[in-house]
Amino acid sequence: EVQLVESGGGLVQPGGSLRLSCAASGFTFSNYAMSWVRQAPGKGLEWVSALSGSSAGTYFADSVKGRFTISRDNSKNTLYLQMNSLRAEDTAVYYCAKGWLTLHTFDHWGQGTLVTVSS
Amino acid sequence: SYELTQPPSVSVSPGQTASITCSGDKLGVKYSCWYQQKPGQSPVLVIYQDTKRPSGIPERFSGSNSGNTATLTISGTQAMDEADYYCQAWDSSTYVVFGGGTKLTVL
Numbered sequence: 001e002v003q004l005v006e007s008g009g010g011l012v013q014p015g016g017s018l019r020l021s022c023a024a025s026g027f028t029f030s031n032y033a034m035s036w037v038r039q040a041p042g043k044g045l046e047w048v049s050a051l052s053g054s055s056a057g058t059y060f061a062d063s064v065k066g067r068f069t070i071s072r073d074n075s076k077n078t079l080y081l082q083m084n085s086l087r088a089e090d091t092a093v094y095y096c097a098k099g100w101l102t103l104h105t106f107d108h109w110g111q112g113t114l115v116t117v118s119s
Numbered sequence: 120s121y122e123l124t125q126p127p128s129v130s131v132s133p134g135q136t137a138s139i140t141c142s143g144d145k146l147g148v149k150y151s152c153w154y155q156q157k158p159g160q161s162p163v164l165v166i167y168q169d170t171k172r173p174s175g176i177p178e179r180f181s182g183s184n185s186g187n188t189a190t191l192t193i194s195g196t197q198a199m200d201e202a203d204y205y206c207q208a209w210d211s212s213t214y215v216v217f218g219g220g221t222k223l224t225v226l
Contacts, residue, residue: 047215059214104209109161
């Protein structure tokens with residue numbers, strides 16, 4: 001059974017940093033692209049970043065480019081999102097999602113971790 | 120940047136057919152997919168590559184995509200189908216794009 005478990009969320013001040021993790025199990029992690037998708041309170045889904053299975057390809061939404069980095073450790077079956085220079089508008093539940101067939105078709109999602117940026 | 124537009128809300132009576140549209144420039148030449156999200160839950164993929172259903176998704180869910188519009192159709196809508204629905208596509212410059220979401224109410 002595929003499982004994706006996010007961690008690392010919490011309260012951080014504007015301008016601060018946070019690193020999210022997504023622990024994967026139930027599939028060959030290195031074979032699949034992974035993404036982060038966020039959802040602000042009461043709002044819709046917003047894709048944040050994606051990373052190919054081999055880490056050769058990285059993609060970012062314009063809203064986070066230059067502030068967030070995505071990485072993975074295939075030996076630990078873990079995806080990361082390093083978030084720097086955080087802003088109030090980054091407040092959201094952050095989901096990790098597994099790519100399937102293509103980088104951008106998400107067949108499994110984690111339960112999400114809440115990031116709150118506030119002073 | 121590429122954008123996908125959905126109606127904010129759609130209402131349907133139980134047993135009837137619900138249609139949710141998603142509009143984008145030349146969307147028909149891109150693959151679209153649809154996600155269902157119920158309150159407090161993570162999204163679930165219900166349609167991929169325009170028309171295909173993942174295993175476990177009921178046959179009453181179907182999709183189409185042509186021209187500038189993708190459509191999610193739910194036939195014989197049930198109360199359990201009440202949820203938010205998001206379309207999504209890939210654009211070569213914007214990468215992964217979600218529509219704004221449609222709240223489906225079954226009443």
